[in-house]
Amino acid sequence: MNYLLEWSRTQSDNIPFEPKKVNFIDVCQEIVENLHTNATAKSINIKYFTTDVNEVFVDINMFQTVLRNLVSNAIKFSNNKGKIHIYAIKDAADVIITVSDNGIGIAKNNIEKLFDITQKQSTSGTADERGTGLGLIICKEFVEKHKGKIWVESELGKGSDFKFTIPFYKG
Numbered sequence: 001m002n003y004l005l006e007w008s009r010t011q012s013d014n015i016p017f018e019p020k021k022v023n024f025i026d027v028c029q030e031i032v033e034n035l036h037t038n039a040t041a042k043s044i045n046i047k048y049f050t051t052d053v054n055e056v057f058v059d060i061n062m063f064q065t066v067l068r069n070l071v072s073n074a075i076k077f078s079n080n081k082g083k084i085h086i087y088a089i090k091d092a093a094d095v096i097i098t099v100s101d102n103g104i105g106i107a108k109n110n111i112e113k114l115f116d117i118t119q120k121q122s123t124s125g126t127a128d129e130r131g132t133g134l135g136l137i138i139c140k141e142f143v144e145k146h147k148g149k150i151w152v153e154s155e156l157g158k159g160s161d162f163k164f165t166i167p168f169y170k171g
Contacts, residue, residue: 017145019059021169024050024097027060028086031068038075039084042127046071048086053095056088057169062142066150069135070099070162076125077160078103094148094165102159111152115140139164 028048032039039046056063067086074084078101085100104126106114113119114136122133136150143150143164154160 017059019057021055021057022060024056024088042080044078044082046084050088053088053090066139066142069139074099074101076129079126095168096165098161098163100161105156105158106154
């Protein structure tokens with residue numbers, strides 16, 4: 001229900017966009033702590049790090065929603081004793097944030113449907129977890145609000161890398 005409400009608010013521009021400088025590791029730590037119970041239930045190890053980016057210039061609520069959804073999905077589609085890595089790297093103009101898992105992966109023909117509201121689908125997780133199919137749609141909206149893009153690289157049986165960009169903060 002929360003995803004539906006958030007998506008509805010994004011469509012009517014009722015969500016304020018207030019970017020500010022935040023510490024990437026602090027945000028990751030909070031999200032991992034919030035999802036600790038879910039990860040522990042499946043003995044999933046989550047690590048987060050950054051190579052050369054300490055701070056990002058983001059709307060904190062939107063950024064947390066995107067990361068929380070991507071990490072939650074990684075847990076959902078990982079098998080017991082899986083691994084998830086969350087990290088940020090800088091390229092010429094952007095920060096690329098990746099949530100990587102060694103879970104079940106996604107079939108190539110389903111990748112294109114993930115961020116398309118007209119193709120909304122929900123897939124059960126490895127422990128029969130349920131979802132609405134709206135989480136990635138909201139992620140796309142929030143990333144685009146930051147002038148970024150979101151995509152996935154995945155292979156069945158080998159896991160997925162969900163990646164998104166946000167402009168690099170030079171302040």
